[in-house]
Amino acid sequence: xxxxxTDQQRLLRHAVREFAEREIAPHVMEWDExxxxxxxxxxxxxxxxLMGIQVPDTYGGAGMSAVEYCICVEELARxxxxxxxxxxxxxxxxxxxxxxxxxxxxxxxxLVPLARGEHVGAxxxxxxxxxxxxxxxxxTAVRDGSSWVxxxxxxFTTHGRAGHVVVAMAVTDRTKxxxxxxxxxxxxxxxxxxAGKKExxxxxxxSDTTEVVFQDCRVxxxxxxxxxxxxxxxxxxVLDAGRIGIxxxxxxxxxxxxxxxxxxxxxxxxxxxxxxxxxxxxxxxVDSATGIEAARLLTYQAAYLKDRGQRTTxxxxxxxxxxxxxxxxVAEEGVQIHGGYGFVKDYPxxxxxxxxxxxxxxxxTSEIMRLVIARELLKG
Numbered sequence: 001x002x003x004x005x006t007d008q009q010r011l012l013r014h015a016v017r018e019f020a021e022r023e024i025a026p027h028v029m030e031w032d033e034x035x036x037x038x039x040x041x042x043x044x045x046x047x048x049x050l051m052g053i054q055v056p057d058t059y060g061g062a063g064m065s066a067v068e069y070c071i072c073v074e075e076l077a078r079x080x081x082x083x084x085x086x087x088x089x090x091x092x093x094x095x096x097x098x099x100x101x102x103x104x105x106x107x108x109x110x111l112v113p114l115a116r117g118e119h120v121g122a123x124x125x126x127x128x129x130x131x132x133x134x135x136x137x138x139x140t141a142v143r144d145g146s147s148w149v150x151x152x153x154x155x156f157t158t159h160g161r162a163g164h165v166v167v168a169m170a171v172t173d174r175t176k177x178x179x180x181x182x183x184x185x186x187x188x189x190x191x192x193x194x195a196g197k198k199e200x201x202x203x204x205x206x207s208d209t210t211e212v213v214f215q216d217c218r219v220x221x222x223x224x225x226x227x228x229x230x231x232x233x234x235x236x237x238v239l240d241a242g243r244i245g246i247x248x249x250x251x252x253x254x255x256x257x258x259x260x261x262x263x264x265x266x267x268x269x270x271x272x273x274x275x276x277x278x279x280x281x282x283x284x285x286v287d288s289a290t291g292i293e294a295a296r297l298l299t300y301q302a303a304y305l306k307d308r309g310q311r312t313t314x315x316x317x318x319x320x321x322x323x324x325x326x327x328x329x330v331a332e333e334g335v336q337i338h339g340g341y342g343f344v345k346d347y348p349x350x351x352x353x354x355x356x357x358x359x360x361x362x363x364x365t366s367e368i369m370r371l372v373i374a375r376e377l378l379k380g
Contacts, residue, residue, distance in 0.1 A: 003297075005071075012064075013071050019048055020079040028080045031206035032351060035198075037086070037162045038206060039120075045087065046117020050076075053091050055099055059107055061115035066241070066303035070248035074296075077252025078259075081355040082206035084249045085362075089158035089207075090114070092242040094121025097167045097183065101226035101234050110165055110185055122163030124154030124212050125235055132368050134169075135178040135232060139214060141170035146221050148172075148184065150214040153196065156362075160210030161195040164188050168212070169231045176229060183231035185223050192217030203354035240313050241306060243320040243363050247299040250323035250359040251292060254330040257352035258288045261334040264347070275337070284337055288330040295323035314376035321369035324359035331356035 005013070023044055031038050045051050053069045055061025064072070069091070077084035095114045098106060098121075113119040130136040139152025150170050157166070165187050173180030186193050196211030226234050262285055265276035275281050302315040331352040335342035342349040360366045 005067075009068060009071060012068055013075060016048070016050070016072050016075040017078070019044075020076050020083075024076070024080050024083055028082075028206075028348075028351070029345065031080075031082065033205075035200070035205045037159075037208040038083070039162065041083065042117050042120060045083075050087055051090060051117035052095065052115025053087075055091075055095060055111060055115040059099070059115055060112045066244060066306040067300055069245060070251075070299055070303045073245050073248040074252035074255070077249040078256040080206070081249060081253045081256075081352075081358075082204045084252060085158065085204050085207045085358075086120075088242070088245040088249055089123065090121045092245040093123035093158075093238060094163070094165065094167050096241060097123065097225065097234065097238045098185065100238065101183070101230075102185075103222075105222065106185060106225065114165070119164035120159050120162055122157050122159035122166040122212070123238075124157050124160070124166050124168035126154060126156045128153065128155050132365055134235070135181070137169055137171055137181055137232070139168065139170040140174075141172050141182060141184060143172075144218070147218050148221070148223065150184065150186070150192070150217040150219070152214050154212040156199065157210055157212045159208050160212045161198060162208040162210075166193075166212060167225060168214070169235055170214075172228055172231075178232040179229050181232035181235075182228050183225040183234060184219060185225050186214075186217065186219055190217060190219060202357065203351070204358050239363055240311075240316045243316040243369075244299060244302045244306060244312070246359060246363050247295070247302065247316070247319035247323040250320075250327035250356075251296050251299055253352060253356055253359065254288070254292045254295065254323075254327040257327070257331045257334040257349065257356070258285070258292060260348045260352065261285065261288070261330075261337040264338055264341070264349075281337055284333045288333055291326040291330060295319070295326045298322050314373055317364070317369045317372040317376070320364065321366055321373065324356075325366060327356045327359050 049062030052061030053064050057063045098111045114121045141148045141150045172182040192215050194213050196213045199209040268275045298319040302312050302319040305312050334349040335353050338349045341347050
């Protein structure tokens, strides 16, 4: 078992870290305070191959592995989790769904501009009454001749306003339960689809999170993504892979929070010496560093198995559960190490603290992850 990154992967980590420090770090608090999606950053991300990380080069992507995807997301999250979330949602949800289940024509029309960064992708599963129970989807898609007519709404949609294309799940046959849910590709500007309420969030504030509303939204038959009735099943397959990306995001966030706390502990002098010399602070740093390493290993293991073509439902859920909860603990300890300065925006600790909590909620709460893992462990 080889735990070493290849030379190419180490170069990738260095390149993404350098990019994040240069292009993102100077603007983190500006974007956060304004709650503004940095659209001007998208072409720069695309130039680095970060808008089509795992998309094959035949469709304009970088054709990287799942492990390399984790490296990219982790390094972005180390500097700004909001940007990492933008990249993860675009790549791991919208683009991934089209890449996995789209027709050749759909890939040429939608996946290529997504991978090139010409379009930003959104993915709509969650609804006001269908969160953890996503099978309770109420948005409907009704056949009308050669078209489908969608009605309903999606909530907590990353890029619901900023996105150019959304993959949305809708009920096509209520009698079949979750086997009656299908996926559709809808372009921005389609009559009947509009952006609703923009969420005023605790953290990840530079990432666009918006309601998407469908009112008699008519699309052609060629907008059906995958087989009719397989939308929910396919969405779970997309989430298996997507959760690896959220785990990597949590690892990167925790790494950034830890580094900020370590840096402060070495600089802050109390009682005539740096607070890093005090055992209480040292133990906080030790526990944080150990948790991050364990979370990284779980995450990279899940990515490694995905690269080998193996099913990763259990491993993805474990990585996402553990990494997200580690991120919350590390970010909290970062605030504690900073003391009063951890409570003000002049230091990065408070933003990591605000951002971290979403990791235990988005793409499956910690409670749902435990249910998924338990089902995998106890099945016959």
